[in-house]
Amino acid sequence: MAGMTGILQTKRNQMIALAVLGVLLFILPFAAGALGQAWVRILNITLLYVMLALGLNVVVGVAGLLDLGYVAFYAVGAYTWSLLASAHFDLHYPFWILLPLGAFLAALAGLLLGTPVLKLRGDYLAIVTLGFGEIVRILMNNFDKVGLPWSDETYNITNGPRGITGIDGLNFFGFKISKGLELFGLQITPLQLYYFVFLAFTILSIIGVSRLQHSRIGRAWQALREDEIAAKAMGINTRNVKLAAFAFGALTGGLAGGLFASMQGFVSPESFGLLESVMILAMVVLGGMGHIPGVILGAVLLSAMPEVIRYAADENMQQKIFGIVLIAPEVLRNLIFSLAMILIMLFKPAGLWPSPEKK
Amino acid sequence: MADMLFTAEGVTKRFGGVTALDKVSMEIPRASIFGLIGPNGAGKTTFFNTLTGLYQVDEGKFTFDGKPLNVKAPHEVAVVGIARTFQNIRLFGEMSVLENVMVGRHVRTKAGAFGAIFQTPATRREEAEITQRAHELLDYIGLSKRAGDKSRTLAYGEQRRLEIARALATDPKMIALDEPAAGMNATETIALRELIERIANDGTTVMLIEHDMRLVMKVCQHLAVLDYGRKIAGGTPAEVQRDPAVIKAYLGGAHTEVTK
Amino acid sequence: MDVLLQQIVNGLVVGSVYALVALGYTMVYGILQLINFAHGEIVMIGGLTSLFAAKGLLAMGAPPLLALLVAILAAMIACAIVGVLIERIAYRPLRNAPRLAPLITAIGVSILLQQLAILVFGRNYFSFPELISKAPIVFGPITVTLNEIVILLTSFGLMAALLWLVHNTKVGTAMRATAENQKVAGLMGIDINKIIAITFAIGSGLGAIAGVMVASNYGQAHYYMGFMLGLKAFTAAVMGGIGNLWGAMVGGLILGLVENVGLIFVRGDYKDIFAFVVLVLVLIFRPQGLVGERVAERA
Ligand SMILES: Nc1ncnc2c1ncn2[C@@H]1O[C@H](COP(=O)(O)OP(=O)(O)O)[C@@H](O)[C@H]1O
Numbered sequence: 078m079a080g081m082t083g084i085l086q087t088k089r090n091q092m093i094a095l096a097v098l099g100v101l102l103f104i105l106p107f108a109a110g111a112l113g114q115a116w117v118r119i120l121n122i123t124l125l126y127v128m129l130a131l132g133l134n135v136v137v138g139v140a141g142l143l144d145l146g147y148v149a150f151y152a153v154g155a156y157t158w159s160l161l162a163s164a165h166f167d168l169h170y171p172f173w174i175l176l177p178l179g180a181f182l183a184a185l186a187g188l189l190l191g192t193p194v195l196k197l198r199g200d201y202l203a204i205v206t207l208g209f210g211e212i213v214r215i216l217m218n219n220f221d222k223v224g225l226p227w228s229d230e231t232y233n234i235t236n237g238p239r240g241i242t243g244i245d246g247l248n249f250f251g252f253k254i255s256k257g258l259e260l261f262g263l264q265i266t267p268l269q270l271y272y273f274v275f276l277a278f279t280i281l282s283i284i285g286v287s288r289l290q291h292s293r294i295g296r297a298w299q300a301l302r303e304d305e306i307a308a309k310a311m312g313i314n315t316r317n318v319k320l321a322a323f324a325f326g327a328l329t330g331g332l333a334g335g336l337f338a339s340m341q342g343f344v345s346p347e348s349f350g351l352l353e354s355v356m357i358l359a360m361v362v363l364g365g366m367g368h369i370p371g372v373i374l375g376a377v378l379l380s381a382m383p384e385v386i387r388y389a390a391d392e393n394m395q396q397k398i399f400g401i402v403l404i405a406p407e408v409l410r411n412l413i414f415s416l417a418m419i420l421i422m423l424f425k426p427a428g429l430w431p432s433p434e435k436k
Numbered sequence: 437m438a439d440m441l442f443t444a445e446g447v448t449k450r451f452g453g454v455t456a457l458d459k460v461s462m463e464i465p466r467a468s469i470f471g472l473i474g475p476n477g478a479g480k481t482t483f484f485n486t487l488t489g490l491y492q493v494d495e496g497k498f499t500f501d502g503k504p505l506n507v508k509a510p511h512e513v514a515v516v517g518i519a520r521t522f523q524n525i526r527l528f529g530e531m532s533v534l535e536n537v538m539v540g541r542h543v544r545t546k547a548g549a550f551g552a553i554f555q556t557p558a559t560r561r562e563e564a565e566i567t568q569r570a571h572e573l574l575d576y577i578g579l580s581k582r583a584g585d586k587s588r589t590l591a592y593g594e595q596r597r598l599e600i601a602r603a604l605a606t607d608p609k610m611i612a613l614d615e616p617a618a619g620m621n622a623t624e625t626i627a628l629r630e631l632i633e634r635i636a637n638d639g640t641t642v643m644l645i646e647h648d649m650r651l652v653m654k655v656c657q658h659l660a661v662l663d664y665g666r667k668i669a670g671g672t673p674a675e676v677q678r679d680p681a682v683i684k685a686y687l688g689g690a691h692t693e694v695t696k
Numbered sequence: 697m698d699v700l701l702q703q704i705v706n707g708l709v710v711g712s713v714y715a716l717v718a719l720g721y722t723m724v725y726g727i728l729q730l731i732n733f734a735h736g737e738i739v740m741i742g743g744l745t746s747l748f749a750a751k752g753l754l755a756m757g758a759p760p761l762l763a764l765l766v767a768i769l770a771a772m773i774a775c776a777i778v779g780v781l782i783e784r785i786a787y788r789p790l791r792n793a794p795r796l797a798p799l800i801t802a803i804g805v806s807i808l809l810q811q812l813a814i815l816v817f818g819r820n821y822f823s824f825p826e827l828i829s830k831a832p833i834v835f836g837p838i839t840v841t842l843n844e845i846v847i848l849l850t851s852f853g854l855m856a857a858l859l860w861l862v863h864n865t866k867v868g869t870a871m872r873a874t875a876e877n878q879k880v881a882g883l884m885g886i887d888i889n890k891i892i893a894i895t896f897a898i899g900s901g902l903g904a905i906a907g908v909m910v911a912s913n914y915g916q917a918h919y920y921m922g923f924m925l926g927l928k929a930f931t932a933a934v935m936g937g938i939g940n941l942w943g944a945m946v947g948g949l950i951l952g953l954v955e956n957v958g959l960i961f962v963r964g965d966y967k968d969i970f971a972f973v974v975l976v977l978v979l980i981f982r983p984q985g986l987v988g989e990r991v992a993e994r995a
């Protein structure tokens with residue numbers, strides 16, 4: 078009997094914690110908005126990073142496949158949206174086609190990458206995925222003048238390094254998100270509306286990913302990560318299981334990419350470099366590989382930290398404290414950031430919030 | 437002729453210059469306990485690795501359950517009904533004890549990603565079955581109390597038993613155990629012996645590689661002895677113990693005593 | 697045909713530099729199974745250090761050859777020290793940590809070194825003085841510079857020296873033993889930590905020289921020069937078979953050749969793709985790399 082109430086109590090506590098969290102997440106964009114819309118944008122970007130980190134966590138954290146080119150899938154999603162909903166080709170497909178399509182194409186790219194690299198182990202896999210990411214970026218950079226061997230005519234597909242501008246926002250069935258919304262006298266800006274859309278997708282991703290992780294296929298991924306030979310002996314078809322991991326990770330990335338393009342209104346290859354892949358990987362590892370709360374923490378920390386440092390270390394602040402600007406803020410920001418990465422790993426090699434010892 | 441679950445015929449496996457298995461043949465009757473013994477480096481583990489598809493044989497063939505055993509990939513072996521443990525324990529260390537056994541159910545279940553994400557009734561039913569069966573197996577080997585712990589935190593003997601439970605979870609017709617008593621103390625070994633006998637009584641054929649001769653002679657109905665990749669003797673424990681070739685092999689390369 | 701010959705020569709020059717850098721990656725990988733992500737930044741430090749040393753010496757009136765030699769020495773010392781420090785501070789404490797932990801610190805170190813280089817040297821592209829003549833020398837269809845000839849000969853000399861060191865000296869034997877099996881090497885009385893430090897010092901020294909070569913060949917150096925170079929050199933190391941010295945050299949040369957010969961057929965914008973396309977192709981057909989041996993999995 079006592080045990081029963083104990084469980085009820087923790088259940089109740091959980092509900093209360095969840096409710097508090099819900100209220101906080103609801104207030105957050107308005108609090109940030111009071112400081113300036115730039116802060117709302119930072120929140121939104123943070124949510125996208127949470128999605129990306131969750132997606133990469135499926136591949137690296139759960140299935141143990143080191144992927145250094147993950148941002149390529151983000152790019153596929155972003156460019157799918159940008160090309161089919163912008164002035165570039167004057168196409169304007171709706172979101173309910175573009176988001177699934179971007180996710181699907183990204184997953185396809187995941188399979189495309191996964192198939193040839195299946196036999197590679199560990200670090201070989203890392204470098205090939207890295208190469209794949211670079212290939213995608215270079216193609217985006219150069220597909221502004223695609224020529225056919227038999228003719229001199231060239232076609233501008235991606236607009237090259239200049240990127241694509243004038244991208245449609247996330248418009249719902251005739252509702253223009255760029256106009257904002259007034260609800261019960263509450264003025265909601267476009268960026269705040271994006272916040273709620275992104276939050277919804279983030280929550281869906283968390284639910285989806287954690288359900289997957291605790292399912293038959295999720296266990297197969299973990300088994301693969303822990304010991305491939307033993308996993309095979311248990312009858313797990315490691316080839317299919319690996320491909321599934323690549324596809325699911327990519328799918329999440331593609332989804333986030335579409336959302337990113339819709340909010341930014343502008344995409345260029347610069348946003349999808351190796352450093353971006355590395356950042357997402359760092360979020361997963363610093364947070365705690367394979368442990369969803371840890372991965373979320375890692376994503377929030379690493380995407381918010383540079384912005385906070387940027388604010389704290391700006392010229393005015395240095396002027397006030399030292400009387401002169403000692404270090405360019407950008408450099409100082411990267412210095413602190415990289416030092417933090419090193420120190421966290423040195424002192425918490427399993428990440429800030431690794432999966433608990435007892436389940 | 438008795439009903440044979442498994443036969444090997446002229447199995448040969450070479451690694452570069454080393455012939456690890458040299459025309460090895462054997463037959464294992466259904467629901468029996470069969471011992472594979474021999475000095476270190478004799479080729480016992482290699483035999484397991486070939487029959488479970490980890491290595492391809494150079495010559496020879498296997499039959500299992502009346503059909504030729506043609507495995508091209510290791511994961512197909514579990515489907516056919518052969519499960520194994522490893523000499524150097526290969527558990528999924530960061531997964532819980534229960535999850536390790538649940539992985540064993542993979543091959544007998546079929547829920548996919550769609551079912552998992554949308555938590556379809558069929559998936560939930562299957563997941564409940566998997567969990568229940570895994571708990572039963574933990575009971576069977578006496579590890580229920582540790583169900584939630586990461587498997588790498590188990591003691592050595594417990595890890596060996598967990599590997600057996602994980603293998604049993606695949607509903608095998610034959611379970612192949614590679615030195616399950618290695619590193620176990622006397623009490624643990626006795627418990628292991630009871631476990632092995634229980635498995636055979638419940639209808640699963642056991643193939644056992646073991647150095648602990650006392651254990652082998654007590655539990656096995658039939659033995660095969662390997663030495664330098666060749667089968668030098670076979671028969672009942674009593675017959676094998678009397679075989680001069682066996683005595684010579686063991687005294688020559690001596691690691692373990694035969695008799696006692 | 698003439699173009700082909702010319703591109704082969706260019707490819708060999710670039711490839712020999714890739715090979716030197718690739719050796720640094722492969723030596724560390726061979727011993728620690730770690731991708732030393734910061735190695736590209738070591739090359740950058742070599743380039744910038746030598747550049748400023750050479751400029752300073754020239755300003756004091758030193759003859760170009762002396763300035764060059766001293767600059768190389770300064771770069772090697774600086775890089776060896778940085779390399780050894782990185783290992784000591786950022787990698788050694790994580791030798792038994794989860795496999796990805798040191799990779800993340802390596803990435804952190806790489807970013808940190810770039811920022812420190814900005815602080816110390818600045819963000820600009822600095823021009824490297826012409827210490828060895830870059831006047832074109834024409835051999836029939838091929839045009840080279842003395843600078844390029846020196847780069848090519850020095851690289852090959854250094855590679856030969858490294859192979860000799862690894863196969864014919866006590867330190868080399870200890871390095872091979874450590875790479876083979878650290879535990880056993882330790883039991884045989886080899887000071888593992890010392891050998892690893894020496895490995896980093898040698899790899900960084902080679903990287904430093906590569907940095908000088910790149911800076912002098914392109915006539916400039918900047919804080920970001922190590923990034924793409926490091927990436928390609930690592931690709932070369934993997935392509936050859938990571939952990940294998942011959943593999944790094946073969947991989948580096950092939951990569952340089954493929955890139956430059958490929959330029960004849962495909963537009964220059966795609967140059968950076970070759971490296972990765974070739975890598976993917978090689979690994980599909982030989983997952984262990986060109987020179988690496990195939991290791992059977994044991995159970
Ligand atoms: N993957 C492999 N590559 C090369 N040689 C191997 C491999 N696996 C086993 N061997 C060799 O085969 C022989 C038999 O080994 P093994 O089957 O492990 O013996 P046992 O299990 O009877 O002690 C040994 O000489 C061993 O070195």
Ligand SMILES: [Mg+2]
Pocket residue numbers: 480481482523
């Ligand atoms: Mg063995």
